[in-house]
Amino acid sequence: MNLEDWYRQDRLPHIYCAGCGNGTVLNCTLRAVQELGFRQEETTFISGIGCSSRASGYTSSDSLHTTHGRALAFATGVKLVKPHQHVIVFTGDGDCSAIGGNHFIHACRRNIDLTVVCINNNIYGMTGGQGSPCTPYGAITTTTPYGMHEQPFDLCKLAEAAGANYVARWTSYHVKELTEAIRSGLEVPGLSFIEVMTQCPTSFGSKNKMRLATQMIDMFRENAVLKVKADRDTAAGKPLEPGKFIVGEFVRRHNPPLGVEESK
Amino acid sequence: MKLVINDHRCKGCNMCTKVCPYGIFQEGARPGARGYIIPVLDHPERCTNCRLQKFYGRQLCGMCQTTCPDQAISWIDEQPFEPHKVVIEY
Numbered sequence: 001m002n003l004e005d006w007y008r009q010d011r012l013p014h015i016y017c018a019g020c021g022n023g024t025v026l027n028c029t030l031r032a033v034q035e036l037g038f039r040q041e042e043t044t045f046i047s048g049i050g051c052s053s054r055a056s057g058y059t060s061s062d063s064l065h066t067t068h069g070r071a072l073a074f075a076t077g078v079k080l081v082k083p084h085q086h087v088i089v090f091t092g093d094g095d096c097s098a099i100g101g102n103h104f105i106h107a108c109r110r111n112i113d114l115t116v117v118c119i120n121n122n123i124y125g126m127t128g129g130q131g132s133p134c135t136p137y138g139a140i141t142t143t144t145p146y147g148m149h150e151q152p153f154d155l156c157k158l159a160e161a162a163g164a165n166y167v168a169r170w171t172s173y174h175v176k177e178l179t180e181a182i183r184s185g186l187e188v189p190g191l192s193f194i195e196v197m198t199q200c201p202t203s204f205g206s207k208n209k210m211r212l213a214t215q216m217i218d219m220f221r222e223n224a225v226l227k228v229k230a231d232r233d234t235a236a237g238k239p240l241e242p243g244k245f246i247v248g249e250f251v252r253r254h255n256p257p258l259g260v261e262e263s264k
Numbered sequence: 265m266k267l268v269i270n271d272h273r274c275k276g277c278n279m280c281t282k283v284c285p286y287g288i289f290q291e292g293a294r295p296g297a298r299g300y301i302i303p304v305l306d307h308p309e310r311c312t313n314c315r316l317q318k319f320y321g322r323q324l325c326g327m328c329q330t331t332c333p334d335q336a337i338s339w340i341d342e343q344p345f346e347p348h349k350v351v352i353e354y
């Protein structure tokens with residue numbers, strides 16, 4: 001099985017804007033799946049609504065494009081009916097944290113054997129750049145023209161508190177680490193949550209002085225702080241600087257999962 | 265093996281110019297088949313994957329291919345007796 005076979009070649013090139021990070025995340029996910037040697041018949045990609053959720057349409061294995069925010073609910077159904085399937089959920093920040101927030105918390109609590117790749121582009125990209133629960137403080141969007149004055153969600157901490165077995169955060173700049181994280185997420189039984197910070201130069205960057213995708217990539221490179229360094233700084237009494245975010249593997253534990261065959 | 269950019273898929277985001285450790289991809293100036301300004305290759309024979317992919321039997325670096333959001337970058341086998349562009353540097 002070749003890596004190219006995982007793409008639905010007749011659908012490419014995809015409809016994402018120039019410089020959108022979703023294509024990178026799709027590459028990393030399919031590469032992780034390819035490295036693990038999964039067969040197409042036993043892999044299912046599920047997504048909700050949004051830019052990120054178009055990704056499942058470009059994979060040649062079975063895929064479900066479901067209703068807004070309910071990707072995890074559909075994925076639970078697929079996993080419980082077919083426990084041998086490897087179920088991967090693509091979801092966006094608006095999809096996962098806003099309208100599907102409750103599904104997300106309860107999927108983490110039940111610890112269903114899914115791999116959730118949350119593509120966080122800080123904004124509702126598809127509908128024209130409205131502020132989402134993950135928009136950083138002070139960012140300008142269509143609905144917050146004077147700057148966002150609400151604190152953003154930290155989805156990794158939420159997943160960790162709700163009981164997910166594997167939690168990691170990377171950006172679309174750290175492709176090797178992201179591929180490794182998705183691979184670990186697929187291997188760990190129980191809910192694996194991987195948050196990926198991606199660039200949206202069209203809706204987010206153009207309003208926040210980062211018009212080019214390369215400028216947003218530079219921003220990720222400067223603002224991402226590795227978890228090891230962040231822990232060291234916290235121990236030394238230095239708080240995280242505003243605007244920076246922590247990347248790395250947060251949790252890896254072995255709580256009893258739901259939807260895993262007894263024989264495993 | 266040689267490095268190729270599919271100009272029907274490339275949307276000219278220039279992400280490859282940021283991630284290639286050898287700086288092979290340079291910002292282009294001329295529009296491609298679909299009107300996007302696609303990057304140009306600067307001495308592509310320096311690419312590790314082009315040189316050593318067959319020798320090691322696996323993909324080596326692959327940063328450009330993984331990062332490319334439009335799946336436009338790939339490696340293909342060279343034809344026998346393919347003309348090469350020779351640059352003489354003084």
